Every structure is written in structure tokens, then in C-alpha cells.
Amino acid sequence: MKDGPTPRRGIGKRGPSRSEGKSATRARDRSGGRRSARHVAPVDRLDRYGLVVAARRRHFTVLLDDGEVVDCVLKGRRTVVACGDRARVARIAGGGAIESVEPRTSLLYRSDAFRESVLAANVTQVVAVVAPDVAIDENLLNRWIVAAELERCRFALVANKSDLPGFDALRERVAPYRAMGYTVVECAAKRSAAPLADLVRGERSVLIGQSGMGKSTILNALVPNADARVGIVSQALGSGRHTTTETALFLLPGDADGWLVDSPGMKVFGIAHAEPDALAGAFVEMRPFLGRCRFRDCRHDREPGCAVLAAVDDGRIAPQRLALLHALWRESVAARDPAR
Ligand SMILES: Nc1nc2c(ncn2[C@@H]2O[C@H](COP(=O)(O)OP(=O)(O)OP(=O)(O)O)[C@@H](O)[C@H]2O)c(=O)[nH]1
Ligand SMILES: [Mg+2]
Ligand SMILES: [Zn+2]
DSSP states (O other), X not given: OTTSOOGGGTOTTSOOHHHHHHHHHXXXXXXXXXXXXGGOOOGGGOOEEEEEEEEETTEEEEEETTSOEEEEEESSTXXXXXXXXXXXEEEETTEEEEEEEOOOSOEEEEESSSOEEXXXXXXXXXXXXXXXXXXXXXXXXXXXXXXXXXXXXXXXXXXXXXXXXXXXXXXXXXXHHHHTTXXXXXXXXXXXXXXXXXXHTTOEEEEEOSXXXXXXXXXXXXXXXXXXXXXXXXXXXXXXXXXXXXXXXXXXXTTOOSEEEEOOOOSOOOBTTSOGGGSGGGSGGGGGGTTOSSSTTOOSSSOTTOHHHHHHHTTSSOHHHHHHHHHHHHHHHHHHOTTO
């Protein structure tokens, strides 16, 4: 994980401060400060800004503000870049180089024992997709909810493939999420994504889910010509497979305003970078009980006078959700253990 992102060391929602410092220097230079001839940038190296629309390892596609699309490499091994980032791009032979990214409003991030990676930046809404023909991993689903809450993103659930048998059982399965206050939208994306239009309008959403749930189908239904774009992106990045292998961003058509990120299916999702103390607050149904336990540092485990445990006992909090809180807490504490 040498060049992986290291949130514990403070990458947070901002780009690395080192490149921001460089950016300030450059701005001064351009406004007429003293500079030696050696440091004058050639015209084709002037920086431009754009939106990162595709990301695969250290290769990116940026949609520049003037509409040009450039394939970019990343300057600086410690810079973290994700779809949704606004990037400063310098022109180099054969494309561009991302020099830095603008401060972010949110950063969806994944870190577990196996890998650390960013999913998308500046997202306002996480849309998880489930379907009746793929076994749902609810632990994974709940981890996405927690990740969304921690980044102050809206969370919504799409119950896709309503045309398939078994959809009634799926509807029952997602009822608890509706009860927690999350939007649940039913659709058959293969036929029409019209029920999703209101959900994504004006939002910067990321589609997330296990493989085969229908994320890319939803994307193609919501964004006309996305098919073509997927083709171009896959070609540029050397992939022609059906299952999504890279994260890609698509502007919503017409006056819908906003964008949609399609991501590869996932099997695990760690949030070990989360602050242990912030975790409980990411469980919406626990919020009313937090701060009401007898002990201020209560871990809602076996402590007497625990308001959260009492709420589990009388059915207001699902035991699986409390078990997930404990698991996440252990993971994030372990990740902070210097003896690791
Ligand atoms: N019956 C039915 N099939 C659907 C529907 N939506 C998607 N599918 C099918 O489900 C399969 C998986 O769809 P994808 O859109 O590729 O799923 P994905 O979530 O993007 O999968 P990954 O890219 O592997 O993560 C495809 O065969 C789709 O045609 C639907 O509404 N009804
Ligand atoms: Mg896909
Ligand atoms: Zn407690």
C-alpha cells in the first residue's frame, strides 16, 4: 500500500497540501511576479481545469471546461484523484498530467485489509442497487449506508428488476431501510428508468452495488449515449468486458443538472479510515439514543444503563445493525493501532 491513499495522515477531503502550495506559486508567477526565463512555462503547458470523468488505477480521463476530453496521468505519487474531482491539468506530450485537485465536499473511500481506494469525490448521493436475482449481502449494503452518512451524503436504495419473479420478497427485504427513512425506488431499468429521474436530478450520485444488480443498465437508461461513452472509455483504458471494471462519470442529459458515477461491482467494503467515535452517529436509528447511556464513553456492548442496548431489546434497533457498528469500530481501532 505504499502509494495508496493514507487518510489517517490527513488527506481528508482536500488534495495534498504540497500540490496546493505549488498551485499558489504558479498563480503568483502568472500574475507577473519575478521569474527566471528558465521557469517560464511554454504556452501549451498552461494549466487548465476540468472534471475527472474516468479513473482506473493511475490513469484518468478529464473533461476540460472547454469541452475537450484528455487522457491524463497523475503527477506526484501521493496525489489522490477520483471521478468527480475538479482537477488542474497540464498538457504533456500525448495528453495531460493532473497536477492537483480542488478541495472536495465529500470523498467516498474504501479501506480494508485488502486494499485502499477512492470511489468518487464531491458526491452528494449514494445510490445502492439491489435486485431479486443476486443474493444480497446486507452487511455490505449497510457499510455503504454508513460510508454515505459519514460523508454527509444522501443515501437511496434502488430495488431493480421489478419484472423478475421474487421481487415481492425483495420488497420485503428493503422495507427496513425505508423504515429508517431512506428513499427506496422500485424499477425495471431494462424497460425504463423513468422512476429514477427524480431521484438523480440535481444530484451528484454514485451507483454502488454488487456485481450484476444492474448499475450500468440504470446508467445507460438515464444517460442517452452513455453506451458509446462506455465504449470509448473502455477502449482508451484497454478493457472491453461487459462487467464494469473502471469508475466512470456521466453528466445527466438536458437540464437535469448533476452527474452519475458508475462503479465496478464490489464484494467487500472497509471503512477502517473512519474515526471510531464518529461511527455510531452514522446509524440514523441510533441517533436518538446516543448520549443517553449511563456512561459517557459507552460502547453499547454490555454496559449497564445503555440506551442503545435497551432500544435493541425493545425492537427499535436491529441487532445486526448494532453488530455492524461493533465490527466497524473494531476495524477502525485496529487500523489506528501503531503495533499493526
Ligand atoms: N430482467 C431484468 N434484467 C435486468 C434489469 N436491469 C439489468 N438487468 C440485467 O442484469 C444483468 C447485469 O446488469 P449490469 O447493468 O451489467 O449490472 P452491474 O450492476 O453494472 O454489474 P457490474 O458491472 O458487474 O458491477 C444484465 O444482464 C442486465 O441486462 C431489469 O430491470 N430486469
Ligand atoms: Mg456495471
Ligand atoms: Zn450505550
